[in-house]
Amino acid sequence: MTSLSTPPCPDPSPGHAPDGGLDRELERERAHHEASRAALTRMTDDVTEQVVTGEDVAASGADAEILGRHLRSRAKEMAGLPPGPLFFGRLDRADGQTHHIGRHRIAEDPAAPPLVIDWRAPVARAYYQAGTQDPQGVLRRRRFGWAPGSTGAPQELTALEDEHLTAPGGSGPSAIVAREIERPRTGPMRDIAATIQPDQDDLVRSDPAVSLCVQGAPGTGKTAVGLHRAAYLLYTHPRRIGRSGLLVLGPHPAFLSYIAEVLPALGETGVRQTTLDEEIARGPVGAEDGEVAARVKHDARMAGVLRRALYGRVRTEVAEDLAVPDGSYRWRVPADELAGILTAVRDEAPPYATGRARVLARLVRALRERAERRSGTKGAAWARRVERARPVTAFLDAHWPKATPEEVLAGVLTAPGDPALTEEERAAIRWARPPRSYRSARWTAADHVLLDELAGLIERPEGYGHIVLDEAQDLSPMQCRAVARRTAFGSLTVLGDLAQGTTPWAARDWREQLAHLGAPGAPVVTLTTGYRVPAAIVELTNRLLPHLGVDVPAGWSARTDGEVTAWPAEGGLFAATAGAVAAARETEGSVGVIAPGDLVGPLRERLAGEDRVTVLPPEVVKGLEYDHVVVVEPAAIMASGPRGPHRLYVVLTRAVSRLTLVHAEALPRWLGLG
Numbered sequence: 001m002t003s004l005s006t007p008p009c010p011d012p013s014p015g016h017a018p019d020g021g022l023d024r025e026l027e028r029e030r031a032h033h034e035a036s037r038a039a040l041t042r043m044t045d046d047v048t049e050q051v052v053t054g055e056d057v058a059a060s061g062a063d064a065e066i067l068g069r070h071l072r073s074r075a076k077e078m079a080g081l082p083p084g085p086l087f088f089g090r091l092d093r094a095d096g097q098t099h100h101i102g103r104h105r106i107a108e109d110p111a112a113p114p115l116v117i118d119w120r121a122p123v124a125r126a127y128y129q130a131g132t133q134d135p136q137g138v139l140r141r142r143r144f145g146w147a148p149g150s151t152g153a154p155q156e157l158t159a160l161e162d163e164h165l166t167a168p169g170g171s172g173p174s175a176i177v178a179r180e181i182e183r184p185r186t187g188p189m190r191d192i193a194a195t196i197q198p199d200q201d202d203l204v205r206s207d208p209a210v211s212l213c214v215q216g217a218p219g220t221g222k223t224a225v226g227l228h229r230a231a232y233l234l235y236t237h238p239r240r241i242g243r244s245g246l247l248v249l250g251p252h253p254a255f256l257s258y259i260a261e262v263l264p265a266l267g268e269t270g271v272r273q274t275t276l277d278e279e280i281a282r283g284p285v286g287a288e289d290g291e292v293a294a295r296v297k298h299d300a301r302m303a304g305v306l307r308r309a310l311y312g313r314v315r316t317e318v319a320e321d322l323a324v325p326d327g328s329y330r331w332r333v334p335a336d337e338l339a340g341i342l343t344a345v346r347d348e349a350p351p352y353a354t355g356r357a358r359v360l361a362r363l364v365r366a367l368r369e370r371a372e373r374r375s376g377t378k379g380a381a382w383a384r385r386v387e388r389a390r391p392v393t394a395f396l397d398a399h400w401p402k403a404t405p406e407e408v409l410a411g412v413l414t415a416p417g418d419p420a421l422t423e424e425e426r427a428a429i430r431w432a433r434p435p436r437s438y439r440s441a442r443w444t445a446a447d448h449v450l451l452d453e454l455a456g457l458i459e460r461p462e463g464y465g466h467i468v469l470d471e472a473q474d475l476s477p478m479q480c481r482a483v484a485r486r487t488a489f490g491s492l493t494v495l496g497d498l499a500q501g502t503t504p505w506a507a508r509d510w511r512e513q514l515a516h517l518g519a520p521g522a523p524v525v526t527l528t529t530g531y532r533v534p535a536a537i538v539e540l541t542n543r544l545l546p547h548l549g550v551d552v553p554a555g556w557s558a559r560t561d562g563e564v565t566a567w568p569a570e571g572g573l574f575a576a577t578a579g580a581v582a583a584a585r586e587t588e589g590s591v592g593v594i595a596p597g598d599l600v601g602p603l604r605e606r607l608a609g610e611d612r613v614t615v616l617p618p619e620v621v622k623g624l625e626y627d628h629v630v631v632v633e634p635a636a637i638m639a640s641g642p643r644g645p646h647r648l649y650v651v652l653t654r655a656v657s658r659l660t661l662v663h664a665e666a667l668p669r670w671l672g673l674g
């Protein structure tokens with residue numbers, strides 16, 4: 001049984017009347033916090049001072065530059081640490097050791113035992129994993145409760161909660177964890193380092209070399225797990241992952257702003273967080289595709305279409321010998337030998353630009369062999385001259401011409417002729433009015449994905465050590481390939497929910513999606529415990545699952561609260577929504593009004609000036625959460641195309657506490673709300 005040093009539900013308010021023993025414990029812990037704060041201040045001062053002196057003591061200018069840069073970024077990192085509590089937990093081990101656990105390591109000096117250990121350190125793992133069944137050498141796990149200080153003052157330590165892991169009986173739920181999960185969501189997403197659950201911790205700390213896929217019901221912490229895994233990998237493998245870079249890909253800019261502060265709060269400031277569209281953009285999006293054209297362009301067959309279009313430029317038949325004048329000589333390579341070089345390189349299938357360079361190198365080697373047989377050794381200058389000789393470049397341009405993605409794609413879209421596409425599909429992607437030159441072409445969003453594919457065929461991209469890919473179910477096969485190209489030598493954390501797939505090409509099966517992502521063998525781990533959506537709302541949204549055509553386990557909620565209200569729009573939709581919003585604003589927390597696209601403008605006007613209120617269409621709420629969600633006309637969202645039910649599922653599961661359904665049309669019957 002969990003034993004609490006405070007009363008069963010520790011009240012974080014400073015006025016709480018604890019017993020004498022607890023008072024003394026709190027005092028001791030506060031003193032430890034003060035000592036940790038003082039040590040952190042010294043650590044920050046030390047690094048800042050080293051920035052000043054580091055450049056003088058370094059051996060060379062280059063060393064000074066590197067050292068200076070390292071220290072400056074470390075100083076910036078430390079100065080930028082959020083001012084919150086420095087630890088959130090403590091482990092008392094059977095071997096007599098005690099560890100306070102926080103977001104960053106704090107020590108009096110590098111050799112001294114730390115006052116606070118980093119949550120990612122191996123010894124901290126037991127904090128997340130130990131239980132009465134398997135105490136892992138832990139006698140006591142202590143959680144700390146913090147409350148805001150008086151205006152402007154730092155947070156105060158006001159509560160603590162102990163679990164004795166070797167005492168008989170099971171462990172009950174933690175009130176501090178429950179309070180953290182149920183707190184209102186104001187402001188951006190927060191880190192969950194203090195309350196990571198064991199199944200989440202397994203994912204956060206799993207082997208970085210192995211790609212991983214997490215299928216999770218809404219609010220099960222997929223995004224949180226992905227971000228903490230990113231922080232963990234950077235801490236544990238600074239060389240492997242830190243150097244080659246870590247990329248976080250999210251579905252849209254509002255989501256990126258929502259999660260922007262999580263990694264910096266965990267001390268990781270250099271991670272690129274962006275959307276896939278931004279990552280691959282080679283210029284602006286200047287046109288839009290029709291529905292059919294977009295579908296064709298996102299189809300996996302386009303990979304073959306583009307490869308054939310690019311390599312179709314290679315001409316392996318050679319009609320004439322190549323003759324290269326060199327002073328009084330003339331070196332000749334016969335046509336069949338030239339054809340042999342071209343065919344061999346093509347069959348080796350290198351990236352297109354590498355292929356061109358390889359043909360050139362072999363050509364020069366063939367010429368050099370002839371020249372050296374007749375007139376002795378040839379050096380690098382000779383080779384460079386021959387490489388640039390007119391007949392050589394003309395041969396190369398005729399048989400393995402240079403290519404740019406734009407030029408090749410323009411060729412495909414002007415006259416699509418690949419037999420892998422049907423006549424209708426070719427007609428759908430054919431340019432109605434081809435631009436004068438590929439340079440003036442206006443590209444659609446899907447074209448950018450195709451340009452990226454071509455760019456990857458021409459030259460292999462550098463890639464990242466690790467990519468965390470959120471909402472991965474929504475990516476098309478061609479978009480998946482863009483991610484795969486960037487992790488050819490790294491690994492992937494794939495996060496998503498097949499039930500939340502809203503794009504026309506959304507995945508219905510992880511195996512297939514993982515194959516497109518270049519990680520066909522990645523294990524798929526399922527999360528079903530929800531930390532956002534409360535039980536009353538999960539019960540409702542689970543009723544939608546049978547309408548979604550995917551095989552995913554239903555979620556359940558770690559929260560027993562929640563409220564669902566149907567709000568008939570008798571006086572009109574706008575007035576009813578305003579009424580529902582006014583009612584929502586009577587309670588603490590954020591209010592998200594989610595309405596079909598055509599209602600968003602007028603509703604924004606109507607609700608302008610209402611603080612805590614955001615009005616959004618269903619397309620951009622993925623990954624977001626609001627304490628109170630007001631859904632306007634659910635039936636219209638449900639009926640908005642073949643993916644309408646999935647869209648409604650996403651919308652309903654944004655609610656942290658309360659959900660109001662404003663409707664003029666009858667509510668879908670399966671909701672059971674009359």
Ligand SMILES: Nc1ncnc2c1ncn2[C@@H]1O[C@H](COP(=O)(O)OP(=O)(O)OP(=O)(O)O)[C@@H](O)[C@H]1O
Nearest residue numbers: 192195196197218219220221222223224531532623
């Ligand atoms: N262990 C935890 N402790 C406290 N809060 C948690 C925990 N796990 C998740 N949460 C909170 O639950 C909410 C949902 O988490 P998150 O957004 O990561 O879920 P998700 O699975 O990505 O959801 P969705 O698929 O709906 O986008 C967030 O506010 C997150 O901070």
